[in-house]
Amino acid sequence: MAAGTLYTYPENWRAFKAQIAAQYSGAKLKVASTPPAFSFGQTNRTPAFLSNFPTGKVPAYQGDDGFCLTESNAIAYYLCSDALRGTSPQASAQVLQWVSFADADIVPSASAWVFPTLGIMQFNKQATEQAKEEMKRALAYLNQHLNTRTFLVGERVSLADITVACSLLWAYKQVLEPAFRQAYPNVNRWFVTCINQPQFKTVLGEVKLCEKMAQFDAKKFTDVQPKKDTPPKEKKGGKEGKKEKKEDKKKEEKKAAAPAAEEMDECEVALAAEPKTKDPYAHLPKSPFVMDEFKRKYSNEDTLTVALPHFWEHFDREGYSIWYGEYRFPKELTQTFMSCNLISGMFQRLDRLRKTAFASMILFGTNNNSTISGIWVFRGQDLAFPLSDDWQIDYESYAWRKLEVDSEECKTMVKEYFAWEGDFKHVGMPISQGKIFK
Template sequence: MHHNKQATENAKEEVRTFLVGERVTLADITVVLEPSFCQAFPNTNRWFLTCINQPQFQAKMAQFDAKKFAESQPKRDTPRKEKGSQEEKQQPQGERKEEKKAAAPAPKEEMDECERALAAEPKAKDPFAHLPKSTFVLDEFKCKYSKGDTLSVALPYFWEHFDKDGWSLWYSEYHFPEELTQTFMSCNLITGMFQRLNKLRKNAFASVILFGTNNSSSISGVWVFRGQELAFLLSPDWQVDYKLYTWRKLDPGSEEAQTLVREYFSWEGPSSMWANQGGIYKAARQSGARSV
């Protein structure tokens, strides 16, 4: 719709200056202070990063575009233009081309303050740019995993193409299981972490599972990372949740790694962990707490 100045000004007046009430509170302080202070509040950091990564937060304020508005309107019949005047016909073709070139270009739309700030920011460097090219293509494995049978299709493909020099396997466990209460909240803890790691999806894969019932549960998973180190260390944006877990690197050639990959990727297995917590496994599977 056309820009309505009065409506815009009224909307701006209704926006609060502070997060809570009409003066500075702890809510504002927690959000704006430096990262070293905020490290003591991991749950607040997780909430904030979850919010700013939502598409509604990332979308900029709508701007009126006259061209798009005109295109959206019903087309009306317009009288046909005559094929140029007699003078244009008599004018040499070369002169007409020169006149078109001399025409002033349409002025570019001026960027607002936010757009100028974004344009001035340096492009983020790829954290994995220093690693050599790998023969293992993660997207191809994800395609096999999501569309085919895990045991008969995805896992054989994984072990046939896995590049142990270019990629690494890790086992993780949630470090504070005594704090896990309601299972739905624990599932939200997992999916929230995956949302905050969305930009890591091209270089990581994980199957993380919640075992347990309300007030008696645990979280663990198997991760695949590009490179030989924990990928979280490559970017501050990925470090919000990883300290809540203990991490152990797996030897891809070991029987333990083969077993963990098979059981966590397929969500089934004969090991004591699954056998002792069969009902727990069922609840976890229904929750959908897995990343592809």
């Protein structure tokens, strides 16, 4: 019987699937959802966690035997008893059918409808109405199936019931008010029976069905939204302001057009919901160096003949600084793809730094003999990482040195790292891959 640890943030319905499956099968499952065992947003960004679970997403399962697994359905399946998986080929295929149904036909509409009521997604009337219609279709289908059946597959609770019930959990708690759900008596009967089984109850606690459909929580939404989603300030000088506005608008439109299709994973939602700190550079005077403009040049034009000359022509020595960072533990780097993940992971975690920074990081060498180093351009004269709690995950793994902007060394390094070509005399290994933070 499987025994291991499930990493998740608290009250995660995806994790519930695995937890309930373990209740039925008797698998010894420890749940790590609170500090010190696990703190969401920190533990799942540590190199140790990422080496087991490269995406950093939860729920993630690690067996006592070291066996690692991601994706909630796979984890739940692994923790199931044979009976839960379906004992005949037909039954187990039907279980899979319902697991897929939950993912494809319930989760998108449930999320699009419920998330705005929890204040973790912007409200869009059209999207909510569309989600309601999709939810009606899914419930009607379930209702018809459960007309003649007690449980979804066979005559006992299976992984199908666990999965589908969990995917409907938030909808039943938040929005499926009595007037709405009365059209689906068979689904209601089945759902209430499921959540009242002792194995469900141990995990879910007492589930209170929705009494009045929750509406969009505008206040909560503004409270938890990351800063970048708030409208740009009224007064913004010239081109820069305009461009940003346009971008924001585009973002809004995109969201409005296809919220169901690109509905946020709870993981991302929870990430977005993390409290945001203030602009750490608010105290600095405005800089003449326009980061976006340089990035455009870098992306669209030749590095050596256009982007670099532009960089040096406009670079603001007062407002910005240039740093060299080198990975401190090159001996621990093994497979190159893993090292690349290390870099992209770091970039991801520094997402909010993108506005004000630019970097080129390069992996040198080959499997089991490699090193990582890069050039970073930061706002201000200090290393940016300590300015925000969110940025401190990776930087201590690197040795940082501020470069003398006008020195020969700095000019060479900037040129070589930005262009991904040159001698790289200080490294002594050929380039494997480069990554740009912009």
